[in-house]
Amino acid sequence: MDGEGRSIADDSVPSAAETPTLAHVARLAKVSENTVSRVIRNKGPIAPETRLRVNAAIDALGYVPNRAAGSLASSSSPIIGVILPSLSNIVFPEVLRGINAGLIGTSYRPMIGVTDYSLETEQDIISSLLAWHPAAIITTGFEHTTAARRMLEGSRVRIAELMDIDDRPIDLAVGLSHREAGRAMARHLVQRGYSRIGYVGHDWTADRRARLRYEGLCEGLSETGLSLVAEYRTEAPSSTLEGRRALASLLADGAAIDAAAFSNDDMAVGGFMHCMAAGMPVPDGLALMGFNGLEIGQVLPKPLTTVLSNRFAIGKTAIEALLETPQRPQEARIIDTGFSIIEGATA
Amino acid sequence: MDGEGRSIADDSVPSAAETPTLAHVARLAKVSENTVSRVIRNKGPIAPETRLRVNAAIDALGYVPNRAAGSLASSSSPIIGVILPSLSNIVFPEVLRGINAGLIGTSYRPMIGVTDYSLETEQDIISSLLAWHPAAIITTGFEHTTAARRMLEGSRVRIAELMDIDDRPIDLAVGLSHREAGRAMARHLVQRGYSRIGYVGHDWTADRRARLRYEGLCEGLSETGLSLVAEYRTEAPSSTLEGRRALASLLADGAAIDAAAFSNDDMAVGGFMHCMAAGMPVPDGLALMGFNGLEIGQVLPKPLTTVLSNRFAIGKTAIEALLETPQRPQEARIIDTGFSIIEGATA
DNA sequence: AGTCAGAATCTCAGCGCTAACATGTTTTCA
DNA sequence: TGAAAACATGTTAGCGCTGAGATTCTGACT
16 A cells, blocks of 8 residues: 555665665664664574564565675674685695685685785785785785784784794694604604605795705604705796606616605605606605695505695684684684694505 | 974874774875875876875875775775685686786785585575675686576676686686587597597586586597497596596496596596506507696606696686676677697507 | 866765664563 | 563764765966
């Protein structure tokens, strides 16, 4: 019955091509905007009947809250800033996958930036992410420019630094001790009876963790009275191809080694490929050990002996810890997700 | 000299722990907020001297614009919604890498969602991304729920559907014809003299493109009077391990084939591993052909014969095309990024 | 000197939502 | 039975920015 004259403000339904707002929902459900807002955010007490009415109106209009408005009003947003060094290496997508897994069922969304291992780029990304007043920022490692560190510390946003735990975090660190992982590699190889151990690595100027593993490896060896008898580092970032080339170079130089420790699995798989192509028996002619525990290593004709870094768990754990405590705590916290040796058939 | 009494409103500098706003910058630079806004967005005429003064104030305060406020006021935001089916497969991170590359130098940021190949999940993600009024939404393929399609079409946001071009896009499609790629595989194998060709694939209920390649393969073969002599599809998603198992199963069933066409490189690399472990010579005992052109395939002792899908280019091209035209055009557009055969040593 | 276009800037009203507080309405329990 | 506590809602004032339309100020050209 709306024949009794034109109603004064019948804009309870938005005109076509106009996106419905809280106000539309409120009018249709005959409650205040604030009540609708509280229903949506599930905040404060709501009478069951009211909730029903509001939800019906939301469905009827196909209302979707405007996040920008919400963020502005509450000066915080359901965004998780995620800063990754690279997307070329499967390791970081796996961390992202963990982050995403931890976000399922929440209304948070990851907003990403890729640094290409440049601290200056990281700084720019941090500043542009902070402009969204995100709930948290997740980045990698402990190395940041001074300005970046100041921004991170100065913001009230929660900060997670992933992968590494060998230093003091700003707020939260989740990862593993790469130094310890390196030592574990040394111990494993020595236990297996190898004594002439070589190192094959990639350019680590921007990869602190690879260097930490290298240092751990050296320490581990020296604890048993050994040391590296040969080493080769490429000038390129890690890749399977570089690994293949690097091992070939090391052996071509006449290195007399019975085992090669690689900076990571990509490199080690490349090394394995070289051995196959060159007819070098593994592990009897040469033992190989990697780091990461990538799937590809486990599908080789002989599964690669390596160290499992729980990338997925790192991402997921970080998100869970961050969401658990929205406010930055007084004390920084470190979560060790550990590592484990994968006893393959190559070392 | 600020000793001459307390100034009435000297809040040109924000009090500590208060983030500076446009208003602070404006006061410090002695211009209106709007002028600062125009300097920042580089919009409208600004006197060089004013620009300098404003930029100095911005630097002095370390001002960072509040994106939520900007988005609310302009009802659009520098966000690119990116919806990916999965992060487990390196293919999609590579697309994301392309997207990211196309975004460098702009202030757009990707906000991501992962569907795990579920159309319902895609629909939820679309709705939650639209809540940000993004500049564009990039998703995969042409299959969407009815509601999702309606949301995409109804929004004024630009939409790109990636990977596939074998159908009609909503707005923009960037990718390659998987059907044609399948035909090309058939032609290549036939040209090389193989005639007893088998197919090894993964579960494609959610992977339309794998099915299209399969169909193209069959069509290509039948054009030369041939057809598949054996095929095996796993019930699991594609992986190297599944590929290895699948080829083993197919051969164990006694299939008399001289070449195996795989649904993708992951599967093909797994197949290669099986051959190595089983002592089957490649390609003389069995030829192998994949699809994608992943790095790992090219590092095998014999580089894998495969089809290069330009994942990185797909992402980058899509972004470039989207940013070039902020408004959705009348006519939907298709960009074919093509494919090419990688002549490896396995087929 | 008068007019006018264009450049440079300002004023002002929101964008759609939420925080904080105010108000009214029940329930609880001494 | 009355006061306090708990519940259920409403009212109001922004959050920090941008868009549209003034307004002021130049200089160019009659």
